[in-house]
Amino acid sequence: MAKWLVPLLSLLGAALMTALGYLSFTAALAVPLVMLAGAALVLVTLVLAVLPVRRKVNFLSLAWMLAGLVLSYLGLTRGTSWRFDQMEVRFAPLIAALESYHSTQGAYPESAGDLVPEWIAQVPTCDDSEPEGTAAALAAGTGYHRREDGSFGITCYTIVFWKYSYDSRQKLWYGWD
16 A cells, blocks of 8 residues: 555544534534444454564554544534534524614513614524525524523524523523433
8 A cells, every 4th residue: 555545544534523623513522432442442452462463564554544533623613613603603693683683672682683674684504595485484583482480592403402592591502412
């Protein structure tokens, strides 16, 4: 096998995992698989290191593969984190409009659609798609909900059942399952 093939494949794999992290929340499901592959690679390396055949083992190739797995994990994690950052940026105008509405009306609106067009031109949605127009579709798409205590929250599904939410009482975003 060519000496340049393993490093090249390791770096290409890391680049692919990083790109997936930036493009899709679902790509984060690959993180446990990447970590299992890395753990298996470390175990194989340790076993081969103590066996008498260790002189025949190309530890440099194993090191490159392990480095590729580590880079893949870091890239996928950073890409997913970037997606959360983008969600916060996308919903910042809605949160500002809700706070402005609250300061003049004394309460948060029943639905985010009540803000259009006076408070905000368009209500952002969780999945970057346009709302269907019905109140139920708009509420589901925006993730906005007013609580019984008068505060509000915004919740969007991200990775399978993982949710990313904004709490108006604490004024912060957080992830939960």
